[in-house]
Amino acid sequence: xxxxxxxxxxxxxxxxxxxxxxxxxxxxxxxxxxxxxxxxxxxxxxxxxxxxxxxxxxxxxxxxxxxxxxxxxxxxxxxxxxxxxxxxxxxxxxxxxxxxxxxxxxxxxxxxxxxxxxxxxxxxxxxxxxxxxxxxxxxxxxxxxxxxxxxxxxxxxxxxxxxxxxxxxxxxxxxxxxxxxxxxxxxxxxxxxxxxxxxxxxxxxxxxxxxxxxxxxxxxxxxxxxxxxxxxxxxxxxxxxxxxxxxxxxxxxxxxxxxxxxxxxxxxxxxxxxxxxxx
Numbered sequence: 001x002x003x004x005x006x007x008x009x010x011x012x013x014x015x016x017x018x019x020x021x022x023x024x025x026x027x028x029x030x031x032x033x034x035x036x037x038x039x040x041x042x043x044x045x046x047x048x049x050x051x052x053x054x055x056x057x058x059x060x061x062x063x064x065x066x067x068x069x070x071x072x073x074x075x076x077x078x079x080x081x082x083x084x085x086x087x088x089x090x091x092x093x094x095x096x097x098x099x100x101x102x103x104x105x106x107x108x109x110x111x112x113x114x115x116x117x118x119x120x121x122x123x124x125x126x127x128x129x130x131x132x133x134x135x136x137x138x139x140x141x142x143x144x145x146x147x148x149x150x151x152x153x154x155x156x157x158x159x160x161x162x163x164x165x166x167x168x169x170x171x172x173x174x175x176x177x178x179x180x181x182x183x184x185x186x187x188x189x190x191x192x193x194x195x196x197x198x199x200x201x202x203x204x205x206x207x208x209x210x211x212x213x214x215x216x217x218x219x220x221x222x223x224x225x226x227x228x229x230x231x232x233x234x235x236x237x238x239x240x241x242x243x244x245x246x247x248x249x250x251x252x253x254x255x256x257x258x259x260x261x262x263x264x265x266x267x268x269x270x271x272x273x274x275x276x277x278x279x
Contacts, residue, residue, distance in 0.1 A: 001039065003027070003150070003186040006060040013060075019046045027067045027186075031241025035147040038188060062120065065152055065186045066113040071242050072180055074137070074156050075228050076106035078221050078247030095167055105223055105231055108170060110156065110180050110245060117155075117181040122278035124178025125258050129159035132258045135248035136202040136266040138195065138218055140225055141186050143241045146233035148192040148225055153266045153273035154245045155181040157258075182243065183273045192225050201267040202250045204258070212256055216249030 004015045005027075014021045025045055033041060066072070077099045099106050117123050125132035139154035156174065163173035189195070197219040204212040218225075225246060232244055258264075262277040 001042065001188040003030075003042075003065060003188065004184070005063040005065045007063055008060045012063055016042050016046050020049055021045050022049050027065070028070065028240035031070075031141070031143040031149070032239070033143065034145055035143055035149040035190070038143075038149055039190075042188075062118060062184055064113070064116040064118045064182045065184075066116055066182060066243060067240065068112070068114040070113040070240050071109065071238065072111040072113070072116060072139075072154075072182070072245065073232055073242060074108055074110040074174070074245035075223070075247045076108065078105065078223050078228070079216065079249035080220070080222070100222060105228055107228070107232055107244075108174065110174060115177065115180065117178055117275060119181070119183030119273055119275070121181065121275060122178065123155060123157050123181050123264065123275045124176070124278045125157065125260075126159050126162070126172075126176055129162050129173075130257065131161040131254075132157065132159050133252050133256070134158075134202065134204070134258065134264045134266070135245075136200055136250055136268070137245040137248050138198060138200060138268050139182060140229060140244040140246060141241065142229050142233070142238070142244060144237075144239050146229060148189070148195075148229055150186040150188040151195060151268070151271075152182050152186050152243075153184070153268040153271045154243075155264060155266055155273060155275060156245050156248065157181075178278060181273060181275050184271060187269070187271060195225055198269045199267070200250065201265075203265040203267075204252070205263040205265070206259065206261070211262075212252045214250035214252070218246075220249055221247065 135156040137154045141150035157179040159173040201215045260279040266273045
């Protein structure tokens with residue numbers, strides 16, 4: 001089951017497998033329910049929407065599949081490749097070895113829902129940074145009970161030179177306008193174990209020509225998805241649910257930096273998120 005959010009003539013609206021849901025439906029309502037109730041709840045909503053079981057075809061531009069004030073958090077150093085890259089960029093490289101091996105994962109706030117860039121929309125690189133990269137990440141959708149109930153593709157755009165200068169600059173390297181994109185939809189799941197071996201691909205095109213390609217798999221992660229979700233919810237409550245980016249295993253070489261006009265394509269399983277770097 002896929003949940004998409006669309007811009008329609010009457011405003012933003014959710015659809016389930018291309019069937020428009022009632023205008024009053026919000027993702028927050030779904031994520032307030034136990035995961036076991038999600039499928040039945042959505043199917044009943046789809047049946048009650050205009051057009052009955054056939055529904056109305058979902059049209060309009062894709063929006064980020066998140067409500068305005070849900071939070072997006074992120075995990076760091078969950079892949080060996082990420083640890084190596086952050087050690088290479090940092091003036092205090094041993095800290096990332098310690099994080100990679102530590103019992104407690106690195107978790108940090110990334111964005112509020114209203115700041116998240118839509119699929120196809122422009123993501124940004126900081127004007128005060130000289131070294132910027134996309135970070136393709138499987139992003140968990142977690143309900144208010146801490147249960148993993150879905151996923152989407154995510155782009156955790158990062159300024160590597162700012163982060164490398166001082167680990168305490170991480171928020172400035174990660175949190176700014178246009179630094180987070182999600183999409184193209186939420187793939188609902190009943191078993192988080194289904195995410196244990198998903199391919200993740202990154203393709204970057206410049207003037208239509210590939211300038212970087214990389215791939216990894218979630219099976220190479222140091223930490224499990226359930227571990228990351230449990231740590232996030234351990235001392236934080238999310239009454240309307242939360243999104244959690246789970247770290248990247250694909251890092252372009254040190255000689256590469258994003259440029260305005262680049263097309264970034266992130267594939268997670270069979271979900272494809274595309275964005276353009278803002279001019």
